[in-house]
Amino acid sequence: MAGQTDENRLHVLRHAAFTARDVREMERPLLENGVPLMRMASAATAHVVAEMLEDEGVALEESNIVLLAGSGDNGGDGLFAATMLAGNGASVTAVAVGRTLHGEGFAAFVRAGGKVLILDPASEIPGCAAGFSAGEAGERLRAAVELAQHAHVIIDAMTGIGLSGALHGIAGTVASSLGVDGTIPDRTALPAGDSTGEFPLVVAVDVPSGVGVDDGAITGPYIPADVTVTFGALKPCLMLPPAAYACGRVTLVDFSFDIDGHMPFVEAVSGDNAAETVRLPRLADTKYLRGVTGLITGSERYPGAAVLSCKAAAKTNIGMIRYMGPQVCRDMVLDAVPEAVLGKGRVQAWVVGSGVPTGETEDDDFQRETIAKLLTHYALSSDDDPDDDDDLAYDMPPLVVDAGALDLLPDEVPPQVVITPHAGELASLLTARGEDVDASDVQNEPLHWALRAHELTGATVLLKGAVTIVVGEPADTDRESDAQGGFADDEQHVRVVVSGRAPAWLGTAGAGDVLAGMLGALLAQQDDEDVSAPDVAACAAYLHGYAAAQASQSDQRGFTPPTIYGSDDRHLRTKLGHPIVASDVIGMIPATFAELLS
Ligand SMILES: NC(=O)C1=CN([C@@H]2O[C@H](COP(=O)(O)OP(=O)(O)OC[C@H]3O[C@@H](n4cnc5c(N)ncnc54)[C@H](O)[C@@H]3O)[C@@H](O)[C@H]2O)[C@@H](O)CC1
Ligand SMILES: Nc1ncnc2c1ncn2[C@@H]1O[C@H](COP(=O)(O)OP(=O)(O)O)[C@@H](O)[C@H]1O
Ligand SMILES: [K+]
Structure with a gap:
């Protein structure tokens, strides 16, 4: 022992x-x-x-x-x-x-x-x-x-x-x-x-x-x-x-x-943590029990994002994906993932916004309207008493809000809403809420601004980068006391988890769409209440980063756990690897699961 x-x-x-x-x-x-x-x-x-x-x-x-x-x-x-x-x-x-x-x-x-x-x-x-x-x-x-x-x-x-x-x-x-x-x-x-x-x-x-x-x-x-x-x-x-x-x-x-x-203030996810968030298929499973992810992603302008997010979700250990979007995207999704089911239905997690233009453009209003309608179900009223409507929002399935849906986020949402901005998107979200901040401020002080976004919106915040930071509520937080006492804002009540598994080759167009799909799938398969949204989100970033490392054959990573002084661990990581496109990451998802679960 x-x-x-x-x-x-x-x-x-x-x-x-x-x-x-x-x-x-x-x-x-x-x-x-x-x-x-x-x-x-x-x-x-x-x-x-x-x-x-x-x-x-x-x-x-x-x-x-x-x-x-x-x-x-x-x-x-x-x-x-x-x-x-x-x-x-x-x-x-x-x-x-x-x-x-x-x-x-x-x-x-x-x-x-x-x-x-x-x-x-x-x-x-x-x-x-x-x-x-x-x-x-x-x-x-x-x-x-x-x-x-x-x-x-x-x-x-x-x-x-x-x-x-x-x-x-x-x-x-x-x-x-x-x-x-x-x-x-x-x-x-x-x-x-x-x-x-x-x-x-x-x-x-x-x-x-x-x-x-x-x-x-x-x-x-x-x-x-x-x-x-x-x-x-x-x-x-x-x-x-x-x-x-x-x-x-x-x-x-x-x-x-x-x-x-002592309570750690920040934790880095490991391969073991990531493996633990994967729901292993059971003998009596059906596709519904394994989890269904609904995606409202892609647009006439960016149809590829629909394909990337859907394919990534479909390969991340779930029973089914449902897709909603414009005709061109539906055709492309079906072509790439014939297993996808089109249209509405019950889901265990949603992914919205990847490849959807932001509100600054006039394009794809219909896709944005659909997302906005879904998001109204997640809005919390700002008065302190958690009323029935709020309870309904808490009972909604987990939701990933990415890219073009970020500006549609209600003022306050429950913690199963995970927003996935990069630095520029986080700066816009905060600016819209009255903060004086730009993308370079977020890059210089990412934890500070991720915490601020969590505090302002209540959402779990996944801030993308070479080291991705996730900020949100720990699993055991009592949501009612939280709703009464305001949003968590001190270290006692906020969980900070990072993943630095990815090589910098991952910074390539569409990689974010892949992450959104993988995260939606990982959220859909959770049936353990003890796992918090921040932990699932950080594990998704880890799986995503690990798949990218395998695809690019790279040893590079944003965070490497330390060597313990005196231990004989001086093995050098030497493989720089090679460039990849986002689709290569999707191709490596099965091998990543096999590796982590073995
Ligand atoms: N306390 C302990 O038991 C141990 C402490 N250790 C060492 O002690 C360190 C902490 O020592 P101290 O508490 O003395 O603090 P530090 O030595 O980290 O810093 C204090 C000094 O930095 C100056 N300083 C602080 N902010 C500054 C700023 N913004 N610009 C310029 N100068 C600034 C202060 O004037 C003061 O001289 C640890 O980081 C570690 O290296 C180690 O020896 C291990 C054991
Ligand atoms: N330098 C880097 N090292 C490792 N990963 C990175 C680096 N830069 C970006 N990434 C990752 O690549 C992905 C890029 O996502 P995003 O910016 O949304 O791109 P897109 O919108 O084109 O999909 C994120 O998962 C991010 O963490
Ligand atoms: K020093």
């Missing part, structure tokens, strides 16, 4: 992220018992740096390392790591970006022969001359940046979970000189773990300094890392876009935290 417990713990460690506050709570009992966490953190960091240098064929004695050290404990971790590296012959310079340095770490570093470069004229670091002129401060800053740019490795220990707001002051200037300012990481996401293989390699201590630790937002300067060595548990920024794209390969040092005693 112990083996199984270990396996569960490992799964949680690799797929659950905890807020900075919870991490501090988990640390406390260990620190009170005198467990030398900082020594453990820094030893692991030093080991990872040494290993990277070895991989690049650079001997430690010949290496130049620059430590960017802040004045908190993150800087302390960095200083002790640098001490070990200096002690083993590396030439290490610590650049102090704050007014102070961790006392013991600094003393140890100096004893090991490390050099220190102070940037702040007001610094109070013992034995270091301060009070230099503004001109000299500028010179020192330039020298530090130059030194770092020519190092083999930069160890980024400016801030960890103690960051508040965007990096400012000298730390901010250093980060924007060496990294980027406010823009999201733009890299090929090499499957072999993101390392550029070019010097300087960047190792982030705990988290890359400057990214939003709890929300993954990028609002200021930071330095994208090749490797992040993180301590105790994953932080949300290691999972959430866009910060997760700045972390590179992640190594987690297990401190034996009590992870079971």
Whole structure:
């Protein structure tokens, strides 16, 4: 049984992220018992740096390392790591970006022969001359940046979970000189773990300094890392876009935290989770029991979306699909999926809007009218008393609202309504509700805006991207108390799940239509009340991403669970794969099921 417990713990460690506050709570009992966490953190960091240098064929004695050290404990971790590296012959310079340095770490570093470069004229670091002129401060800053740019490795220990707001002051200037300012990481996401293989390699201590630790937002300067060595548990920024794209390969040092005693703030779905949401066919099944998905998708302008959504749904383990749409789409759907049934009838889940033009155009009014009529059944009245009408909305089958149906979404809907916008569509939906936001704001702070959309509409929000974020209510939430108390808006009542399984090859026309169809099918087959809409939605994104990975033969993915420090898991993912079209993803759905269920 112990083996199984270990396996569960490992799964949680690799797929659950905890807020900075919870991490501090988990640390406390260990620190009170005198467990030398900082020594453990820094030893692991030093080991990872040494290993990277070895991989690049650079001997430690010949290496130049620059430590960017802040004045908190993150800087302390960095200083002790640098001490070990200096002690083993590396030439290490610590650049102090704050007014102070961790006392013991600094003393140890100096004893090991490390050099220190102070940037702040007001610094109070013992034995270091301060009070230099503004001109000299500028010179020192330039020298530090130059030194770092020519190092083999930069160890980024400016801030960890103690960051508040965007990096400012000298730390901010250093980060924007060496990294980027406010823009999201733009890299090929090499499957072999993101390392550029070019010097300087960047190792982030705990988290890359400057990214939003709890929300993954990028609002200021930071330095994208090749490797992040993180301590105790994953932080949300290691999972959430866009910060997760700045972390590179992640190594987690297990401190034996009590992870079971705390609620993760964000979870990443795994293949096991996805497999669990698949309803296995039973001997006494009929097509109706296996689930029926109704689709009102495609239009005269975009008939292909009808085919993609229908075919994807039909192949995602259900009994039947029903299709409604214009003649051209009906013909094409029947051609591609002769099994489809045309017209109305009972369904266990709906998919609406994929390939339907938005309200800005005059086209396909009939398709939009049909969708609008269906959506009226999902509208909740805004008064606080849940009345009979509301109950009817709660009793409606799950519904996926995609693309051109998003602007038809009622003001407030029950949580089985899943909206599937990309960043631009989410910005439009929020703008229509009075928020001042554009697509790039959503890209920089996707969790924040997904939560806002959930809060405003009550819908489960699936925000598409390389890491898809899903926000909604947990399974056990009492809908009546929720209707009375307003919509869930704090971490206790919101479930945040991500899927980062897809390669970037998936960003291709029609991929969203395929996802909508797969999600509609996955929702239609649910007969377990304990599975929440956000979990089903995230699993659909996982299956979709996995099918794309198989179709493109790619190892690339938006989120890779961390390697646990000390475990022997150094297998490199190297296959970049090849381009695909959305239809290729559909073709791989059966093989994906076979793989995940085996
Ligand atoms: N508490 C513990 O038991 C452990 C903590 N560890 C390390 O300690 C870190 C947390 O340490 P701290 O709580 O000291 O906090 P940090 O070291 O993360 O950050 C605090 C420092 O950052 C500066 N700072 C904060 N926001 C800033 C901003 N926007 N711009 C510029 N500077 C800013 C503060 O002035 C302060 O100097 C963890 O991330 C981890 O690296 C590890 O040693 C493991 C054990
Ligand atoms: N860089 C990326 N990496 C992985 N997946 C991506 C990336 N960009 C987009 N995707 C995925 O591709 C799909 C695109 O959907 P969408 O934007 O709706 O396209 P369309 O409207 O053409 O169908 C989404 O599932 C999204 O998560
Ligand atoms: K850091």
